[in-house]
Amino acid sequence: MKHTISELENIASQVRRDVLRMVHAVQSGHPGGSLGCADFFTALYFEILNHKPEFNMDGIGEDLFFLSNGHISPVWYSVLARSGYFEVSELATFRKINSRLQGHPTTHEGLPGIRIASGSLGQGTSVAIGAALAKKLNHDKSLVYVLTGDGELQEGQNWEAFMFAPHHEVDNLILTVDYNGQQIDGPTEKILSLKSLQNKFEAFGWQVISCDGNNMEEVLKAMHYAKSLTGKGKPIVNLMSTQMGYGVDFMQGSNKWHGAAPNDEQLANALTQLKETLGDY
Amino acid sequence: MKKYTYTEKKDTRSGFGAGLHEAGKRNENVVALCADLVGSLKMDAFIKDFPERFIQVGIAEANMMGIAAGLTIGGKIPFTGTFANFSTGRVYDQIRQSIAYSGKNVKICASHAGLTLGEDGATHQILEDIGMMKMLPGMVVINPCDYNQTKAATLAILEHEGPVYLRFGRPTVPVFTPEDQKFEIGKAWMVNEGTDVTIVATGHMVWRAIEAGEKLAEMGIDAEIINIHTIKPLDEEAILKSVKKTGCIVTCEEHNKLGGLGESVAHLLTTTYLAPQEFVAVNDSFGESGTPDQLMTKYKLDPSDIVAAVQKAISRKTK
Numbered sequence: 001m002k003h004t005i006s007e008l009e010n011i012a013s014q015v016r017r018d019v020l021r022m023v024h025a026v027q028s029g030h031p032g033g034s035l036g037c038a039d040f041f042t043a044l045y046f047e048i049l050n051h052k053p054e055f056n057m058d059g060i061g062e063d064l065f066f067l068s069n070g071h072i073s074p075v076w077y078s079v080l081a082r083s084g085y086f087e088v089s090e091l092a093t094f095r096k097i098n099s100r101l102q103g104h105p106t107t108h109e110g111l112p113g114i115r116i117a118s119g120s121l122g123q124g125t126s127v128a129i130g131a132a133l134a135k136k137l138n139h140d141k142s143l144v145y146v147l148t149g150d151g152e153l154q155e156g157q158n159w160e161a162f163m164f165a166p167h168h169e170v171d172n173l174i175l176t177v178d179y180n181g182q183q184i185d186g187p188t189e190k191i192l193s194l195k196s197l198q199n200k201f202e203a204f205g206w207q208v209i210s211c212d213g214n215n216m217e218e219v220l221k222a223m224h225y226a227k228s229l230t231g232k233g234k235p236i237v238n239l240m241s242t243q244m245g246y247g248v249d250f251m252q253g254s255n256k257w258h259g260a261a262p263n264d265e266q267l268a269n270a271l272t273q274l275k276e277t278l279g280d281y
Numbered sequence: 282m283k284k285y286t287y288t289e290k291k292d293t294r295s296g297f298g299a300g301l302h303e304a305g306k307r308n309e310n311v312v313a314l315c316a317d318l319v320g321s322l323k324m325d326a327f328i329k330d331f332p333e334r335f336i337q338v339g340i341a342e343a344n345m346m347g348i349a350a351g352l353t354i355g356g357k358i359p360f361t362g363t364f365a366n367f368s369t370g371r372v373y374d375q376i377r378q379s380i381a382y383s384g385k386n387v388k389i390c391a392s393h394a395g396l397t398l399g400e401d402g403a404t405h406q407i408l409e410d411i412g413m414m415k416m417l418p419g420m421v422v423i424n425p426c427d428y429n430q431t432k433a434a435t436l437a438i439l440e441h442e443g444p445v446y447l448r449f450g451r452p453t454v455p456v457f458t459p460e461d462q463k464f465e466i467g468k469a470w471m472v473n474e475g476t477d478v479t480i481v482a483t484g485h486m487v488w489r490a491i492e493a494g495e496k497l498a499e500m501g502i503d504a505e506i507i508n509i510h511t512i513k514p515l516d517e518e519a520i521l522k523s524v525k526k527t528g529c530i531v532t533c534e535e536h537n538k539l540g541g542l543g544e545s546v547a548h549l550l551t552t553t554y555l556a557p558q559e560f561v562a563v564n565d566s567f568g569e570s571g572t573p574d575q576l577m578t579k580y581k582l583d584p585s586d587i588v589a590a591v592q593k594a595i596s597r598k599t600k
Contacts, residue, residue, distance in 0.1 A: 058356050066351075107383045115354050117383045120374050126344045127379055130351020130359075133336065137312070138355055157375070160344035168336075 003046055008216050010277040011082065012042040016247045017274045018078035018281060022094040024267045029095060029103065032257035033149065034075035036180050036213070036242035040147070041079040043219045048227070050142060053084035055112035063142045064131050066116060068124020069149035069178065070104040071259070077101050080113040081281070088281040122155025124148060125175060129165055132173040143230055147176045151183030154192050159204075165235040166205030174226045175206075176238040178213065182255035197239055207234040213242035248273055282498040283473045285491050287457045291428035293449035293485075294392040298323025299428075300435025301360055301390070305331045308439060312352055315362045316342045321451075322362035322392050342367045346375035346387070353385040358439065361387065365394035365448055366407040373413055380444050381417040388438050389414075390447045394424075395535035396563070396580055397452045397485060397573040406568035412540020414446040415513045421466060422513040424448040424534075424542075426487035428456045430510060433464035441466055448484065450535075452573045455488050467511045469519035475505035478591050479523040482533035483509050483542050486561070486582065490533050493587035502591060512542050517549050524550065529557040529594040533587055535577075538562035557597035559590035 003011075015038045023029035045051070049063045067076055074094065081088040086100075093099035100111040104119030116127045128146035135142060148158065165173060177197065181188050188194055201208045207229050211222030219240070226236045244258065245251030248270040251262075262270055305311045305327050313327050314336045328335045338345040342363055349359035361368065368391035369376070380387045391410065398406050415422045421441060425431040431449050438445040458470075472487065473494055482490035487508045494504045505523050509516065524530050530550070532543035543560040550556055563580050577583055 058354060060355065064354065116350060116385075117378050120378045123343075123347050123375055123379050126347020126375075127351040127354075129344075130348035131354045132351070133348065134352045134355025134357045137334070137357060140355070157343040157347065160339075160341035161347065164338065164341065164344055164348070167339075 001047065005216050008042055008046060010275065011046060012038045012216065013275045014278040015042055015075060015078045015082065017271060017276060018091055019074040020262060020267055020270050021280065022074045022077070022091055023261045025092065026095040027261045029074055029261060030071040030259045031074065031261065032182070032244040032251065032255065033069065033072040033178060033180065035248060035251065036244045036246045037072055037075050037147070037178055038247065039216050039219050040176065040213050040240060041075050043216060043223060044145065045079045045083040047220060048223045049145070053112070055085060057115060059115065060138065060140055061142060064115065064144045066124045066128045066131070066144070066146040067105060067118055068146055069121060069152050070118030073101070073103065073105050076105060082278065085113040086111065091281045121149070121152040122157040125158055125161040128173060128175070129161055129170055132170050135172055143172050143174060143227065145174050145176070147178060150177055150179045150181065150194060151188050151191070153177070153194060162201065162204045162206070169233045170235050171231055171233050173235045174230065174238065175235065176240050178242055179239050180242045180244045182244045182258065184255065184258050186255055201237050205234060207236045208239065209236065210239040210241070213240035214246045282494050285457045287455035289456055290453035291456050292451060292453050293425060293428060293431040294321070294451060295323050296425070296428035296431030297390055297392065297435050297447070297449050298326060300432040302326040302330065303432070304360070304436055304439045305334065308358065310356055310358045311439065312336065312357045312359045313362065314338055314345050314349055314359055316340055316345050316367065318363050321364070322390070324362055342372045343375050346372045347379050349387045350379035350383060350385045353387060359387050360390050362390050362392070364405060365391035365410045366405055369410040369413050370407060377417060381420050384419060385444060386442055388445045388447060392449055393451045394448045395450060395485065396568045396576040396582070397450050397535065399451070399573045399576065400570050402570040403567040408537040408563050408568065409540060410448060411512055411534070411536050411542065415545065419443060420513065421445040421511065422448070423466065423511050424484040425510045426484055426508055427454055427458050429458045429460050429462060430464065433462050434510065437464040437466055450485055452485070454485055457488065467514040467516055469516035470508040470510065472506040472508050473504065475503040475527065477503045477527055478595055479505045479507065479520070479527045479530040480533065480587065480591065481507045481509045481520060481530065481542065481546060483512060485535050486533040489582065489584050490587055492584040493591070496584060496588050497591060502595070504591065509542060512545060515545050515549065520546060520549060521554055524554060524556045528598045531559045531561060531587060531590045531594050533561040535582060536562055537565055539565055557594050559594040561587050561590050
């Protein structure tokens with residue numbers, strides 16, 4: 001362990017503050033999923049990934065991460081900045097003109113840490129598979145991680161990718177599904193039910209694990225376990241239950257905050273619930 | 282009129298297959314992907330010699346484009362292979378976001394483009410692909426004219442860093458360009474120098490333009506014929522130089538008149554040097570089943586159609 005659980009929880013608290021302040025500043029962006037995944041991103045970048053913040057696009061000899069549900073860019077930008085990819089002060093440019101921190105992540109403006117554009121949903125797992133295959137061709141033993149939303153799994157391309165990965169034994173790939181049960185128009189169960197994701201993935205030939213994504217200890221345990229399952233002929237998926245808006249009482253568990261920014265009063269209220277641990281940007 | 286002859290007819294897709302095989306020999310980072318059309322794309326030689334660098338994706342083109350984008354991260358140079366329709370319209374958003382906007386070094390290699398796919402009909406005969414691809418910022422769009430040029434183009438795009446759309450076809454057509462040609466992306470090839478009209482042609486239409494040029498010569502019309510194998514970036518200098526000499530232009534392509542080579546030329550002329558232009562292209566319609574020759578005739582892409590367009594363009598020149 002590079003950090004204790006409580007150190008990681010403190011980082012996640014700061015990340016949540018960053019997310020809210022970024023989204024509030026431009027009155028746009030997606031706080032719900034960002035808050036729900038703050039623990040996962042913190043665990044990933046501060047504990048799980050073997051990565052190099054000096055950043056090289058090809059990422060030879062290091063673990064790679066891809067974000068398929070690009071709209072939760074605020075949490076990714078915060079964690080990238082907090083783990084040394086760029087200055088935290090740059091978070092203040094989020095979604096503003098001439099910024100490298102575009103509404104959805106892109107390679108186009110040269111932001112360190114981003115290896116593919118995402119936002120139009122359903123494409124990230126295919127890209128991650130390609131990167132994982134490149135690692136195999138390069139005899140590079142490091143791993144490829146990808147995060148998707150759950151509502152996003154309604155996009156058909158995912159299932160092409162889910163069929164491909166076990167067939168081709170892409171066993172250096174760890175997919176995590178942000179399983180929060182919410183999407184813009186309402187609960188996933190009502191909009192277009194995913195039924196049993198566990199059964200679906202198992203039937204496709206994946207190694208399936210699960211965890212509570214808002215419990216740092218569980219996230220770490222699950223991701224370490226996922227790593228131990230690599231190299232055994234199967235891709236791994238972690239069905240990670242989270243609550244949209246986690247950490248702020250009036251946002252938690254509701255799809256209302258998928259893509260809505262807090263006003264001044266709501267921000268002030270939210271920030272009282274989240275400890276400033278590393279200094280606001 | 283310079284004399285062009287040929288000893289054999291070959292399909293341009295076989296030129297791609299030969300080029301891909303050679304690319305695989307030259308560069309160990311070349312990876313080929315296919316969506317269940319290995320035979321149609323002539324990938325067999327590559328697969329035989331480099332099985333570990335071939336990825337059979339199955340009938341899942343969206344996934345193929347994403348995987349190709351991912352392979353570039355790690356330094357691979359992926360060449361995707363499927364029909365032109367499934368290489369573009371079916372996967373436009375995947376190409377747009379994961380390849381073009383992300384600036385990935387993917388070579389999208391597309392066979393069976395245009396009407397000459399023949400009997401399969403309009404579901405497979407894409408006539409809009411050049412337009413879709415040229416609209417993507419940073420995308421290079423190439424449509425070579427015969428076996429040798431397609432092979433040379435396949436090797437040229439290996440050396441180009443960035444996304445490329447390479448379009449070729451199914452039917453056998455005369456092989457008339459040199460085997461050892463140097464293919465320069467974005468550089469027009471002068472087929473015949475002339476003074477009365479400029480004919481620019483791409484893909485399968487180049488040989489037809491040569492046939493038209495011979496008929497025009499018999500009629501006393503001296504046509505300058507230019508092969509535009511690269512639609513984007515367009516060789517504006519070559520086209521302008523020629524039009525300034527001849528005073529009118531005819532564009533020829535196996536594609537919808539909307540969005541194709543003709544439209545790029547029209548944009549060039551309206552913004553720089555006004556001259557009459559006629560279009561030999563499909564008139565904003567879908568294709569249908571038939572033999573390639575029947576279709577080219579019905580959709581007015583024959584040498585006689587080029588001749589008629591030339592006569593019209595010349596008649597529109599300011600006296």
